[in-house]
Each structure stands twice: as structure tokens, then as C-alpha cells.
Amino acid sequence: MNAKLKRTIWCWLALSPLIVIVLFPFAVMLCTAFKPADEIFVYPARWLPVHWRWENFVEMWDAANFGVALKNSCVISFLSTSLALAVSVPAAYALARFPFTGRGVYRQFLLVTQMLSPILLVVGLFRLAAMIPYGNGNLVDSKLGVIVSYAAFNIAFAVWMLSSYFQTVPRDLEESAWLEGCGRTKAVFKVFLPLAVPAIVVTAIFTFISAWNEFAVVYTLIRSPENKTLTVQVTDMVAGKYTVEWHLVMAATLCATLPVSVVFAWLQRYLVKGLALGAVK
Numbered sequence: 313m314n315a316k317l318k319r320t321i322w323c324w325l326a327l328s329p330l331i332v333i334v335l336f337p338f339a340v341m342l343c344t345a346f347k348p349a350d351e352i353f354v355y356p357a358r359w360l361p362v363h364w365r366w367e368n369f370v371e372m373w374d375a376a377n378f379g380v381a382l383k384n385s386c387v388i389s390f391l392s393t394s395l396a397l398a399v400s401v402p403a404a405y406a407l408a409r410f411p412f413t414g415r416g417v418y419r420q421f422l423l424v425t426q427m428l429s430p431i432l433l434v435v436g437l438f439r440l441a442a443m444i445p446y447g448n449g450n451l452v453d454s455k456l457g458v459i460v461s462y463a464a465f466n467i468a469f470a471v472w473m474l475s476s477y478f479q480t481v482p483r484d485l486e487e488s489a490w491l492e493g494c495g496r497t498k499a500v501f502k503v504f505l506p507l508a509v510p511a512i513v514v515t516a517i518f519t520f521i522s523a524w525n526e527f528a529v530v531y532t533l534i535r536s537p538e539n540k541t542l543t544v545q546v547t548d549m550v551a552g553k554y555t556v557e558w559h560l561v562m563a564a565t566l567c568a569t570l571p572v573s574v575v576f577a578w579l580q581r582y583l584v585k586g587l588a589l590g591a592v593k
Contacts, residue, residue, distance in 0.1 A: 338569075344562040345369070352558050365559070372563040380538055381545040386571065388455055388530075388541060389523040392462035396470050396519050397512065399463070404474035405500065409483070422472040430465055431528040437461060438532050453535040461533070462523040469522075470515045477511035478504075517579050524572050542568040 339359075344352060345368060347361040372378060407415065441451035441461075451457030481504060489499035505512075527543045534540050540548075546564050550556050 395463040400470035408478035
């Protein structure tokens with residue numbers, strides 16, 4: 313057994329307690345999602361169901377209005393992430409490349425804003441959304457209001473994270489492109505942004521997950537069932553219920569975590585590709 317294999321085994325053994333702790337809630341959720349209702353609170357407790365009930369997912373889809381909520385979560389998360397990146401990438405580039413008075417203080421200000429929880433601002437945000445006209449009413453109970461709110465909450469984090477990475481990209485590469493006849497804008501798109509792909513992908517992952525999991529803002533702004541996201545719909549299956557159907561709740565929670573896992577796995581492949589591209593450049 314070579315030294316590399318030994319080191320790998322010891323690393324996995326050291327990480328195994330943490331892996332068990334992280335995966336334990338998901339194991340409980342998976343097993344409960346396939347149990348009939350009369351097998352959930354049996355004594356002694358059983359991990360695996362005696363009768364596997366695949367119909368739980370069909371019943372959950374109707375009970376939680378899961379299809380509509382899934383569509384709303386996808387639309388809101390993707391659009392808020394795109395809007396946040398569209399604003400953050402130019403701002404982070406300017407912060408990294410153009411010196412100005414108070415730049416260090418501004419970076420610290422961006423970091424301080426991350427210490428504020430969105431729940432502290434929901435009352436003011438609701439009043440602001442109620443004041444802004446949109447369609448036949450205002451931004452309350454509209455997906456646009458939630459999208460803009462999520463993007464606004466994530467812009468500071470995205471700028472702070474991207475600017476730190478952008479500063480590590482050598483300025484000489486852009487200057488070489490200028491000498492070859494590229495303008496500043498063309499050099500940014502042809503030289504700088506390909507090298508910044510890893511940071512942009514990582515920032516997009518964090519922004520998407522933050523928008524997908526957010527609860528306080530969407531619960532405050534959204535009223536109608538056709539605009540609710542998965543976090544609100546799953547909560548409505550528990551809150552205010554005299555009898556909670558935990559097998560359906562766990563089935564809905566399991567299905568709600570799958571899109572985030574798929575997006576993360578898909579973007580992780582592009583993350584590795586971006587790292588290799590940056591190394592070749």
C-alpha cells in the first residue's frame with residue numbers, strides 16, 4: 313500500500329463522522345418519504361418502511377401544488393441570480409481595476425452589510441413594494457418584487473467575492489491585449505472574463521442557493537398560491553395544521569432539495585473547466 317492510498321484512507325476515516333452527521337437528516341427524510349402514515353410513529357422505530365409507498369410523491373404533488381411552486385422557485389432563483397451577476401460583475405471589475413478614494417472603506421462596507429439578516433428589513437421592504445406601482449397594483453404578491461429583492465440582497469456579497477478574485481488576475485494580460493489592438497471592452501470579454509469564470513460560477517452557485525432557500529422575504533411579499541415558492545409551500549404543509557402528514561412533507565422536502573443538487577453538480581463541472589481554462593491561459 314503506497315503512501316498516497318494510506319493518506320486517502322486516513323482522510324476518509326477522519327471525515328466519516330462529519331459525513332454521518334451531514335447525511336443523517338437526509339437519510340431520515342428519505343426513509344420517511346416512502347413510509348405509509350401509520351408507520352411513521354411506530355414503536356420501536358424502524359428505519360426502512362415495511363410497505364414502500366411510492367404514491368406519497370403523487371399525493372404530495374397535488375397537496376402541495378408542487379409543480380407550480382417548483383416553477384416559481386426556478387424562475388425566481390435563476391432570474392435573481394442573473395440580475396445579481398449582471399450588476400456585480402461590472403461593479404467588481406471597477407472595484408478591482410480602478411483605484412478611487414475610499415475603496416477600502418467601501419469593501420468593508422460591503423462585508424458589513426452581510427451581517428444584516430433579511431428578516432430585519434422585511435417590514436420596510438413590504439412598505440416599499442406596496443408603494444411601487446406595477447401592473448394593476450404594486451410589487452406586493454408579484455414575482456418581480458421577489459426577484460429584485462433577492463438580487464439586491466445578494467449583490468453586495470457577489471461584488472465583495474468577485475472583486476477579491478478579480479484582483480488576482482494579472483493586469484499585464486489585459487495590457488498585452490491592448491497592445492495587440494483590443495479596446496478595453498473587447499479585452500475584458502476576450503481575456504479577462506474567461507479567466508474569471510471560476511469566480512463567477514462559484515458566486516452564481518452561492519447566489520442561486522441563497523435565493524432558492526430564502527423564506528422570510530417571499531413569505532412576506534407573496535400572498536396568492538400561484539406565486540408561492542417551494543419554501544413557502546412546504547411550510548404551509550406544517551404551519552397551522554392540526555394533523556401534519558409527515559410522509560408528504562418529507563416527500564416534498566426531498567424533491568425540493570433535488571434541483572439545488574442538480575444545479576450544483578452541473579455547475580461544478582463548468583467550475584473545473586473554468587479552472588483548467590485559466591491555467592492554460
